[in-house]
Amino acid sequence: MWKESYSIGVDFIDQQHKELFKKVEELLIEIRSNGLRHKERCIETIVFLKEYALNHFADEEAYQLSTGYKEHDSHKKQHEKFVEILLRHEKKMAASDFAEKDVIEFLEMLFKWLSFHVADADKKMKKNENSLVFYVERNQWINEAVSNLAVKIHAYKNKYGKKSIILTGCGASNGTTMIAIDLAVALVRSGYRTLLVDADMRTRTKHRSRMADIGLCDVIRGLYSVEETIQLTNVDGLQFMPSGNYNDDPALLLCSRQASEFIAKISSEYDFVIIDSPAVTVVPEASALFMSVDGIILVCALNKTTKKQLQNAKDIIEPYADKYYGLAVNSVDERQYRRLFPNHGYYLRKAWRTEIKNRGKRDD
Numbered sequence: 001m002w003k004e005s006y007s008i009g010v011d012f013i014d015q016q017h018k019e020l021f022k023k024v025e026e027l028l029i030e031i032r033s034n035g036l037r038h039k040e041r042c043i044e045t046i047v048f049l050k051e052y053a054l055n056h057f058a059d060e061e062a063y064q065l066s067t068g069y070k071e072h073d074s075h076k077k078q079h080e081k082f083v084e085i086l087l088r089h090e091k092k093m094a095a096s097d098f099a100e101k102d103v104i105e106f107l108e109m110l111f112k113w114l115s116f117h118v119a120d121a122d123k124k125m126k127k128n129e130n131s132l133v134f135y136v137e138r139n140q141w142i143n144e145a146v147s148n149l150a151v152k153i154h155a156y157k158n159k160y161g162k163k164s165i166i167l168t169g170c171g172a173s174n175g176t177t178m179i180a181i182d183l184a185v186a187l188v189r190s191g192y193r194t195l196l197v198d199a200d201m202r203t204r205t206k207h208r209s210r211m212a213d214i215g216l217c218d219v220i221r222g223l224y225s226v227e228e229t230i231q232l233t234n235v236d237g238l239q240f241m242p243s244g245n246y247n248d249d250p251a252l253l254l255c256s257r258q259a260s261e262f263i264a265k266i267s268s269e270y271d272f273v274i275i276d277s278p279a280v281t282v283v284p285e286a287s288a289l290f291m292s293v294d295g296i297i298l299v300c301a302l303n304k305t306t307k308k309q310l311q312n313a314k315d316i317i318e319p320y321a322d323k324y325y326g327l328a329v330n331s332v333d334e335r336q337y338r339r340l341f342p343n344h345g346y347y348l349r350k351a352w353r354t355e356i357k358n359r360g361k362r363d364d
Contacts, residue, residue: 006118008125013063016056017118023049024114028107036100043098049110050086057083064125065234075121082113142182149179149328150186153272153295156325162294163267165325166199168286169279170313174301175330180276188237192271195230198243199277199285201250215244220258226266239270255288263292281312290320298324301331 002021007014027045036042057079064072089106096102156162167183169176184196201217218224219241231240246253253259266273275293277286290296298313317324 006115006123008118008122010063010125013056013060013122013125016052016059017114017122020049020052020056020114021111023052024107024111028104028111031100031104031107036098036103039098042103046093046098046103046106050090053086053110054083060122069125071121071124078117078121082117085109085113143186146179146182146186149183149297150190152325153183153187154190154192156295157272160294163271164263164273164275164293165295165297166275166277166286166289166293167297167299167328168277168313170281170298170300170305170327171309172279172282174279174299174305176279176299177276179297179299179328179330180274184238184272184274185235187272187274188235193237193239194272194274195239195241195266195270197241197266197273197275199254199275199289201243201246201253201285202278202283213245215242216262217244217246217250217253219244220253220256220262222258226262226269251284251288254285255291259289260292263289267294280316281309287316290317290323294323295325296320296323298327300327300329302329304331 002018006017023045027042027049031042061072061076061079063069064075069075089102089109093099093102093106153162153165167176167180180196184194187194197216199216214224215229219226219229226241229241229244231242233240263273275289277289280286280298296317298317300310300313
């Protein structure tokens with residue numbers, strides 16, 4: 001059972017821990033109460049737990065690397081050791097056609113290991129409050145979707161010379177910032193010098209940094225140079241410019257001649273400029289920048305963004321249709337993604353099956 005004492009203070013890791021504990025506990029209770037009446041559903045849950053645990057390990061290790069966690073290597077070895085144990089249990093369950101006692105043994109092992117690992121090793125992780133850290137997404141579904149977007153942007157650059165792209169939501173809290181960061185990281189990993197710009201001057205707490213008080217608004221007003229406001233990040237090759245503090249109307253500042261000159265300047269100095277702006281249907285800042293950028297990407301969230309918000313966003317960007325790259329749909333879960341792209345993960349699943357087969361041979 002999850003305990004608040006297990007919390008390590010890193011939100012996304014704590015949420016993943018809670019989900020793992022919840023799934024293990026629910027399946028244990030069901031089997032102990034009713035036995036294996038629904039074997040197929042039980043097997044599906046076990047497969048989900050295995051994949052979720054492996055993805056969680058990758059996410060956790062990525063976070064440790066991004067924060068310079070000194071015990072990353074030893075922590076990773078614990079994960080690798082557990083994977084070996086997990087695969088042995090998986091082989092044993094498959095050999096017994098998922099006998100009830102073997103399934104319970106597996107779940108109890110998973111529960112005990114999680115409890116000890118989270119309470120001991122994971123609790124040693126601490127947030128680094130004094131540096132700018134971008135969490136690098138390692139989820140295979142998200143990585144592939146972002147890669148598809150990066151390829152399209154790369155093609156537009158090669159064909160039309162388009163380098164500055166603004167991302168804006170169809171509504172509030174549609175996940176625009178997350179996609180902007182993931183996209184910027186993907187472009188950097190392709191070898192491109194990339195600048196991520198925070199154009200949301202109304203919300204200044206999204207990115208933790210000691211230098212967040214100066215940024216975009218100060219450069220446009222001529223108070224600071226671009227070089228003075230650029231910040232390095234935990235992602236090699238990715239530079240970041242915060243929004244800065246601005247108490248007047250941001251939209252008027254962003255539609256100024258100085259703002260257009262700023263975008264032209266940084267576009268000449270970087271391979272790509274990714275601009276994270278607030279929702280176009282909520283405030284006018286994004287539309288103020290449409291005149292100056294090369295490309296526009298709308299972001300919506302499945303089951304959250306309304307039809308009215310989508311229509312309003314479409315109407316606003318209509319005069320800039322030649323710059324419109326498309327709509328990025330956020331909050332699509334794994335099952336929905338698989339339905340949309342049935343062949344997704346073919347090579348990954350093939351490699352995984354080969355790895356299990358090879359491990360089985362080594363065990364024999």
